[in-house]
Amino acid sequence: MDLLVLEKSLIGVFLAIVIATVISKLRGKKFRLPPGPIPVPVFGNWLQIGDDLNHRNLSDYAQKFGDIFMLRMGQRNLVVVSSPESAKKVLHTQGVEFGSRTRNVVFDIFTGKGQDMVFTVYGEHWRKMRRIMTVPFFTNKVVQQYRHDWEAEAAAVVEDVKKNPEAATNGIVLRRRLQLMMYNNMFRILFDRRFESEEDPLFVKLKALNGERSRLAQSFEYNYGDFIPILRPFLRGYLKICKEVKDRRLQLFKDYFVDERKKLAATEPLNNEGLKCAIDHILEAQQKGEINEDNVLYIVENINVAAIETTLWSIEWGIAELVNHPEIQKKLRNELDSVLGPGVPITEPDAHKLAYLQAVIKETLRLRMAIPLLVPHMNLQDAKLNGYDIPAESKILVNAWWLANNPANWKKPEEFRPERFLEEERKVEANGNDFRYLPFGVGRRSCPGIILALPILGIILGRLVQNFEMLPPPGQSKLDTTEKGGQFSLHILKHSTIVMKPRSF
């Protein structure tokens, strides 16, 4: 036992010396690192900073250390970028240098070490995956092909809520029904499939596995093993669970969706271009030898995470803000009634005519950004940023939430006030035309799903406000909007119960 302690202490001292030497070299004449708290050997800044690197904590550090600062989390360098000017350099001017992604031990498992698109480094594989995914997912043709389905899914939500007697009295957890809607919206595009109800066993299984994947990946629980490799053996149990979830999930995608579609295509050849769904395009790329079967499954994996959850969180935030700001909800309803006529259901082309609806969506994405730190970027090689040296393979977090919530750049940013996007910020769009507002990022690694997310948000928020007065549950004056942040995600902590009082026309 004593020998073991001695052995561990010796290893600790040895590591401390090695790391102190490396740091002093890095901080020496050759390197001019960004400012930040002084790291200690082995742990770096981890013990001072803790695990929760959420957007608010990082905004506080930015005010202390400046708009580019560096944290050493054990062995990992973390560079946080917090001004529009520096964000422009990282995402645009030096977009190639900073266009890769870091993965940690857990993301390595879930993405097969970057065989997907979202977490792969900037290079040939990424370019190919992005090209292959563009036609089936990210064009206006896709929006026009599927918008009627999204409208039908939103109508089904309205009908189901109206049928539920609890909805108008004690309230319901609306999110559960919206989750089914989002799965249906995306699974129609992916596989031309939908789930009949929240109880559909396949939907229940899929939702559980996706939920588990998100929880395991976004948790801070595994930071210690990621930051300090010598502690990694203690993560063995956690990583084993990740691997099991990953295997079960990919198997489910393959058995119940990809293979099913292949069987269908074999019996009814899909020669009509219009009938093709996304997986047909992806499988074609596989047949041509451009990608392999694993890549196909990782594309399905990416869409399940990147598309469904982010959009669902944003819908949920939008509803919570509308419930907590009844005057804004009323103003939006008046706009819908006056532009479309009372009871005329909003469709995708209508959304463009509804300036206040657009402003509500933008304000939701500003204050409640689903991915407030973007998906972490990375530089493969040593790089320079604003005169600082950024060591190769640093994790680069762009604090997009702070860019959009810094009182130096926005009028009363803590207020939920859609009017700002019709007044002083009327020129600002969600597509990254202003580096203070990047809910979808900008540049090479920006979100290609914006083209789908915005219309889906418009259709569902519009239909809900048209059909219901949305209120907090009895005895509550406001919904609890406590945030829950993860490695780079942000959602509402408690899925709210909402009273849905149907309107009569």
Ligand code: HEM
């Ligand atoms: C409101 C909903 C959404 C938000 C707020 C959002 C936000 C983001 C953000 C911030 C990024 C990272 C940008 C960067 O690192 O610079 C991203 C990446 C990505 N998003 Fe979205 N997204 C949403 C919906 C979607 C949808 C619907 C899809 C697909 C149908 C999608 C697919 C992707 C993909 C594939 C990437 C990775 C791009 C790359 O690495 O090249 N997203 N998203």
